[in-house]
Amino acid sequence: MSSADVITLPKILSKVPEIVANLPGLLKGSKMSKITDTTKPLGLGVEFEAATAANPNGIAVIHQDTELTYRQFNAWANRIADYFASIGLKKGDTVVVDIENRPELVATVLACAKLGICAALVNTSQRGKVLTHSINLVEPKAAIIGGELIEAIEEVRDDLDLKTNFFYLADADTLQNPGEAPAGYKNLATEIQNCSSENPAGTNQSRLKDPLFYIYTSGTTGLPKAVVFNHGRWQKAFGAFGYSAVRLDKDDRLYCTLPFYHATGMVICWASVIAARGGLVLARRFSASRFWDDIRQHNCTAFGYVGELCRYLHEQPRKADDSNNRVHTIVGNGLRPSIWKDFKERFGIERVEEFYASSEGNVAFTNVFNFDNTVGFSPVSYAIVKYDKEADQPVRDAKGFMIKVSKGESGLMLGEITDKTPFDGYTDKEKTEKAIFRDVFKKGDAWFNTGDMMRDIGFRHAQFVDRLGDTFRWKGENVSTTEVEQILDGFEAIIESVVYGVEIPDTNGRAGMAELRLDRPHDEVDFQALCDYLKRELPPYAIPVFLRITDHGVETTGTFKHQKNKLKDEKYDLSKHDDPVYVLLPGENCYQRLSEEMQKGIDGGEYRF
Structure with missing residues (x-):
């Protein structure tokens, strides 16, 4: 940790003018974060209807060429809610929602929220047994499936406990082109056409502890866990981010490429927009090369990020117009300290609202005072x-x-x-x-x-x-993968690193290994300079023993977090992959290319690590 990152009284005092200017929002957000009233109507449906009343003609959602005002979007969700009620769905029921990032997804979730139905936000990349598990786990009464995911559902449909109430939403702007549902599905876009556009009475029945949606997190068995996210938690996030931290206004537009089956997109980004009565610009998926063009096309002033997203943007070739954008605020988690300040300067960003939270957790931090290299403050x-x-x-x-x-x-x-x-x-x-x-x-x-x-x-x-789980033990010491990654990323030839521990036969603990993506061919890297650098910056036990060189991006999850399990399994075994591997053998001062003969020696105990 750099001493410059420590928060001191003078640093806090320097923020007083900003704190005073934003005091009403800070107080309102703080009050919401501590709400305990179990009788008061609250949550997503309540707040979206309030935003619609306040800014009916403002743009609420944009996706590609589709722009919907708050009035239009709210009416759409109301028709879906009215239809759900007509078929007997009610408060306390669960509905599976398996749709990629597009307006149909958020309209369906909003409709469920208005009726008190819990939307199970299935990870759209799931297939096979994992998908079956996720759906059966929550015992749904219906499933709303996007046309883009029908094939995945059909592969497992015989294994699902749910046998009826499968609804289809075409992979299109279904308000203009409802399409035709495949056999075994009802077309939700056509079913709702004659339904009521008025706010349902059920909206005001949502209470603090009522389930809003299920968000799936990784399970220790390899099968996902379904985390209950209730209206009260949503309301607290709405206050903490919408009023205290992100602080947008009705003229702001937030660009979100994050998958809405996770809370950063569905809760943090969207709630921040609703609080401001601003616009949500949805992208189906992240594209580093198209990102800033989309930002400029839709006049976005903010965006959401997670994991390595900012790093991918930072690695794009520099352009003279990098700072020619209207973005003033970004919100998310995982911006690395090694690029934090440079990223802000390059793209002209004023505020980084880094936060710390988890789908199931009860503690959160937000960078309300806009310090660098911190997840922020917690009330x-x-x-x-x-x-x-x-x-x-x-x-x-x-x-x-x-x-x-x-x-x-x-x-x-x-x-x-x-x-x-x-x-x-x-x-x-x-x-x-x-x-x-x-x-x-x-x-x-x-x-x-x-x-x-x-x-x-x-x-x-x-x-x-x-x-x-990202810390491993070597030479009797604990090695932080995050800290080693930050040091590796500071070496000039390294674009991206991911660090993990691997087992060497007949040794205790796990030896450090790093997968590296370089800005040049591996045989042009000055490995002696790298060794000297690592010896200056890291204790001996934390210096990676193995380096695996890749010519492609490091594999990530849907939220841009590094996938390490496969890397740990393949480790330094040359028979399991074609990537060059370098090793720092005991007693040597520099990395050398690992050969099959050398690997046999390592596995056979010829080297004493």
């Missing part, structure tokens, strides 16, 4: 506690209680479970209980285990360090 009760990675558990004192870290130190992030910050859990009660620590600081208290290592940098600000 809710949290603790960063000392963690013993070797024992894989928090450290407890003689009385059995956990110990908070000091300023500048890192530890495990916990969120206190209270009426104001509940943990709604998973569909699996056993998994819910496993995520809770009890008797943390006093008998009877309960805290959510985020599974994330965070650093306390002062004044209720934090830095993300690592997922616990």
Whole structure:
């Protein structure tokens, strides 16, 4: 951690003018983040109807050549809701929604929200057994399928518990071209044509703890877990981001390429737009080469990001007009410190609203004060506690209680479970209980285990360090993959790195390995300079033993997070891939190209790592 990243009193005081100017929004957002009233109508449907009343003719959603005002979009969702009610769907039911990023997706989710129906937001890349599991897990009463995903559904339909109520939305602008549904599906676009466009009474029946949608997260067994995201959590995010952090207005347009089956797009980005009564510009998927052209075409002033998205943009060839855009604010998580300031300067961005949150978690941070290299500030009760990675558990004192870290130190992030910050859990009660620590600081208290290592940098600000699963142990020491990646990324020849631990036979722990994407052929890299650099910047145990060179982008998830499982499995085994591998053998001062003979020696124990 750089000392420049520590938040000090002078730094806080320097933000006072900005804080005062935004005080009404900060107070409103803070109030929403602590809401406990279980009788008050709230949530997505309530707030979208309020935005429609406030700005009926403002642009609400844009996708390609389609532009819909708040009045038009709200009326569309109302017709879907009216139809759902007519076929017996009601508050408390679950409906599967499997549609890629386009207006039909958000209109369907909004319609469900108005009736109190929980929308199960299936990951659109899922296929086969994983897709079957995700759908059956939530026991849906209906499924709304985009034309682009019919084939995936048909492959598993015989294995689904749901046998009726399959609805189709053509892969088109269905308001203009409803298309024709395939056999076994009803065409939702035509079914709703004569339905009511008026706001349903059900909207005002949504309460704090009522389910809004299911978001799927990765499970330890390889099968997804369905996380309940209720109207209360949505309302808190609406306040925290819409009013306190992102602070757009009705003339702003936010560009979102993030998949709406995840909370960053569906909740953070869209809620920020609704609070501002502004416009959401939806892209089907991310394209680094087309990104800024879309931004300029639609006059966007903000965008959402996650994971490596900003890095991919930063790697595009520099152009004279890079800063010729109207973007002033970006919101997301995963912007690397190694490019943070340069990215802002290159593209003329004023505010980076980095945040920390999880779909299931009860603690969140937002960069409301616009500091660099931080996930921001949290108004809710949290603790960063000392963690013993070797024992894989928090450290407890003689009385059995956990110990908070000091300023500048890192530890495990916990969120206190209270009426104001509940943990709604998973569909699996056993998994819910496993995520809770009890008797943390006093008998009877309960805290959510985020599974994330965070650093306390002062004044209720934090830095993300690592997922616990992204830390490995080598030479008796814990190695942070994130920190090693940041150092590797600072070497001139390296465009992108992903670090992970691999097993070497007859050694303890895991040796460090990095997959690298270079800006030149690997045989033109000065590996001696790289070794010298790593020895200056890293302790010996953290220097990667193996380097795997790739000529393509590192594989990522739908939210642009690195896919490491396959890399860990293939490790340095030359028989499992065609990429060049370099190794830093014991006693050597420089990396050398790994040969089959050398690999046999490593696996046979000829080298003492």
